[in-house]
Amino acid sequence: MDLTREEEGILQGDPSHARTKAMGILVNYGELQEADRLVPIRSAHVSGVSYLTAGEALLMFLRDIVKGGGKASIPSSLNPAGMDLERWKEMGIPEGFASKQIEIIFLFRELGITINCSCIPYEIPGAVEPISFGDHLAWGESNAVIYANSMVGARTNREGGISSLASAIIGKTPNWGMHLDENRIPTLEVNVKGDMDHIHYDLLGAYLGVNYNSDVCYIKGLKNDSSKPDMKHLGAAMAAKGGHAIYHVEGITPEMKLVDMAYSEDRIREIVDLDISDLERAKDDIYPEDLSDADGFVLGCPQFGPEDFIRLAKAIGERRVRDGKRLLVFTSREARSLVDPGILDDIERSGVEIYNDTCMVVTPLGSMGMSKVGTDSGKAAHYIPKLPRIPAGILPLEMMVDLVMG
Ligand code: F3S
Numbered sequence: 001m002d003l004t005r006e007e008e009g010i011l012q013g014d015p016s017h018a019r020t021k022a023m024g025i026l027v028n029y030g031e032l033q034e035a036d037r038l039v040p041i042r043s044a045h046v047s048g049v050s051y052l053t054a055g056e057a058l059l060m061f062l063r064d065i066v067k068g069g070g071k072a073s074i075p076s077s078l079n080p081a082g083m084d085l086e087r088w089k090e091m092g093i094p095e096g097f098a099s100k101q102i103e104i105i106f107l108f109r110e111l112g113i114t115i116n117c118s119c120i121p122y123e124i125p126g127a128v129e130p131i132s133f134g135d136h137l138a139w140g141e142s143n144a145v146i147y148a149n150s151m152v153g154a155r156t157n158r159e160g161g162i163s164s165l166a167s168a169i170i171g172k173t174p175n176w177g178m179h180l181d182e183n184r185i186p187t188l189e190v191n192v193k194g195d196m197d198h199i200h201y202d203l204l205g206a207y208l209g210v211n212y213n214s215d216v217c218y219i220k221g222l223k224n225d226s227s228k229p230d231m232k233h234l235g236a237a238m239a240a241k242g243g244h245a246i247y248h249v250e251g252i253t254p255e256m257k258l259v260d261m262a263y264s265e266d267r268i269r270e271i272v273d274l275d276i277s278d279l280e281r282a283k284d285d286i287y288p289e290d291l292s293d294a295d296g297f298v299l300g301c302p303q304f305g306p307e308d309f310i311r312l313a314k315a316i317g318e319r320r321v322r323d324g325k326r327l328l329v330f331t332s333r334e335a336r337s338l339v340d341p342g343i344l345d346d347i348e349r350s351g352v353e354i355y356n357d358t359c360m361v362v363t364p365l366g367s368m369g370m371s372k373v374g375t376d377s378g379k380a381a382h383y384i385p386k387l388p389r390i391p392a393g394i395l396p397l398e399m400m401v402d403l404v405m406g
Contacts (some may be wrong), residue, residue, distance in 0.1 A: 047140025048161025209241025
């Protein structure tokens with residue numbers, strides 16, 4: 001990889017030991033991926049924040065970087081933590097877990113990272129917004145990555161916690177993968193027929209993730225006014241079930257130049273036709289869990305944004321959560337601040353628990369007393385059995401509300 005004189009100097013020994021370490025991480029990573037150089041980025045989004053997923057190794061790494069004088073050099077933000085940073089006791093989080101999580105957050109703050117604990121930085125005007133078409137980024141968190149690449153036309157690979165933090169410090173990332181046109185050109189045309197409801201976006205994403213893991217998909221047939229939450233669910237499920245970092249959608253996404261190139265250069269290797277019944281069948285195959293004995297229902301993966309709260313309030317109406325049932329919603333403080341307080345009050349009065357800073361995948365649901373959960377998210381239903389390690393299944397938000405509310 002070609003380094004500038006300045007980059008070479010940082011690598012050989014910067015007064016800040018943390019900058020030398022961060023540059024070493026980026027150079028090793030870039031050489032592994034055969035990147036030609038480092039490219040300046042507009043923002044970094046750092047993932048791997050929860051003590052549940054990152055554990056002692058992250059704590060040791062962060063202590064070392066802080067001691068070595070590490071500081072973010074560009075706008076940088078943070079993915080969800082393992083608990084609501086203020087209401088963790090109410091959530092039922094054990095003290096030992098909470099103290100480790102609080103130290104992790106303290107160290108990220110010392111590094112100059114904005115503590116937004118959000119996985120929807122693309123949706124909320126905040127630390128790393130605005131991002132624009134063509135911007136290079138170094139974002140961890142696969143749902144944010146696929147949204148930024150697809151819906152905005154920005155450019156980021158699926159970074160890990162360490163590489164996104166190294167990029168936050170240096171302000172650059174290796175130039176490979178999603179930073180290059182050639183890897184963003186569609187290879188698969190997907191024709192979807194039928195009237196898609198919200199849950200079908202999750203199922204479509206999961207189906208493509210499972211069956212077409214290495215393709216860049218060009219999807220046709222979706223409604224032009226598909227909502228922002230539907231598109232974030234589509235990408236989140238696709239990236240969770242597959243390795244995708246980008247999709248293109250006719251009439252919605254901005255990189256039509258690359259779609260035209262795919263057809264003119266004969267890059268489309270297969271055309272796939274899908275209708276709603278194929279997606280319903282996929283639900284039975286991919287998410288077979290029976291939810292009749294579920295004791296918790298969780299919403300907000302990706303975290304709830306303003307439109308999601310409006311939909312939930314409408315579904316609840318005047319009803320209340322029945323005794324013995326729980327419905328939890330996960331969001332960020334930034335997202336919550338954009339919602340009409342009256343809507344939030346109505347939802348909380350109905351008995352729904354709304355938590356900030358965290359999500360159902362990175363918080364210890366088992367320690368909170370849940371043994372099986374239902375969710376409306378294809379991504380969450382994939383990861384909950386692997387991380388908090390309890391069974392999970394998928395069902396539409398409105399159906400979940402009907403099951404929980406009296
Ligand atoms: Fe976000 Fe957690 Fe889902 S970080 S995308 S809510 S797994």
